[in-house]
Amino acid sequence: MKKELTVLILLFVVSTIHGSELLTNGDFEQALTTGWTFTDSGYGTKLADRAVDYHPDLDYEAHTYKYDNPGWARLGQTVDAPSTSLELSFWAKFEHSGGTSTCWPASCFSVCYRDGSGSLLGETRYVYSTYANWTSSSTLHLVTVSAPGWTGYTLDIEQELDQNLPGVDPDRVAKVEVALFSFTNSG
Ligand SMILES: [Ca+2]
């Protein structure tokens, strides 16, 4: 098994177009157990943490990390969406190293659209990876990250559903989940 490394560091906020913050602890200034849920699968090192020095500003950022062997680490938060008229904005830095066409890492930021019972309807996934072989579909929109260093992103969710996720009925979207997602595939 080749050594593989996946790292994702980011800080972000999500807000409505009217500016009211939907996320709890979206700036990571409190412990990650406030607002955020860590899940993982597979083998190797998998973690999520926060620190002040991932980005040179003075406050905290969060990051997920996955090292070696197939599996993933994920730090997510689901919020009730009053409507799909939402704008997500966040800053992110993506890193990875190593891998082959059959055994590869991917650093991701996922935005999942869920119905009222929490079932997944679709996803927008920002991906930084050399070898990832995922493909977009009517319910999965892959956004290729070409500038992995600290970059600000905004996502107009209403427009995203309309233009890039034709398989998702916007009227059924009742919850939005955002997640830092570090993934390692093994062929
Ligand atoms: Ca912060």
Ligand SMILES: [Ca+2]
């Ligand atoms: Ca900082």
